[in-house]
Amino acid sequence: MTRNVYIISGPCGVGKSTITKGLACKLKKAVLIEGDLISAMFVGEEQPAWEEKLSIVWQNLSSLTKNFLLNGYDVVIDYVVEDELEWFCKELDKTGLDIILHYYVLRADPEVLVERITRRGDTEMIPRSLELLHQLESKKENVPHLYDTTNKNPNAIINEIAGNTTYFYP
Template structure:
């Protein structure tokens, strides 16, 4: 207990937050870190993390600090954020002294599903083309092994517990830096 970091990744609209919330409830002593919330800690002067290196670096440094702190108190940690293999590798190396097990899952869906789910959000939260760009980035990332990919388009909302069970029990998602 208190030695697993789950990184739930993927483009906007694949169900990262919903899956992460169910996962965190399934773990008896857990902490939830929303990368989006962490990236919004700076108010004035904040850039978009994918365009502004300082915002990107600060976001990941804060995620690392929060993860370290919660692991110190023996919580399992669920990180809900867009994370590519390079970020996961960096985080895993930074946490290597903790003996934490890193579970990395990239949720993916087809283009039609991602566009549909994006339109279900409130209008000010629409990601539009950014969701499709991220989907393409994940699908074409040469460092992203297929074993970390979990396609969720065939699952309905009432089947999310099946996705969470797979994430918690399937060793193929364990990331070794």
């Protein structure tokens, strides 16, 4: 049986959490994996360097995803993808399952991101969000996967993603 993996990437304020939660609930048999929750598991005074932490988070995303897929679940991942997608796809190939990967890089106009983040009270995130927006939009491999959330209702986005059966990567 074919399993689906939805990877929803994008900067802070673009709607990743809203979209991934709604999408996971809309699918028949699915789980939602939030990369930020895995990242938040690091506690204590001594923290790994950012690159090491990121590597560990992605290893755990891979392990969890494979485990859920092998147990018959579709997987929705909420996390920023920078350079990890190719590695992640190779990891999924190791399962031997028939997997359709749906990859979306959500984006919104900068002023919309600023407004959304300000409304949430996370104004310290604005510079990083705008930097990440530019970085993600500038990657040529992301261009076919960019999805503009600027003037779209979250439910419309969720329905569109859930109804799209296209193999998105590579």
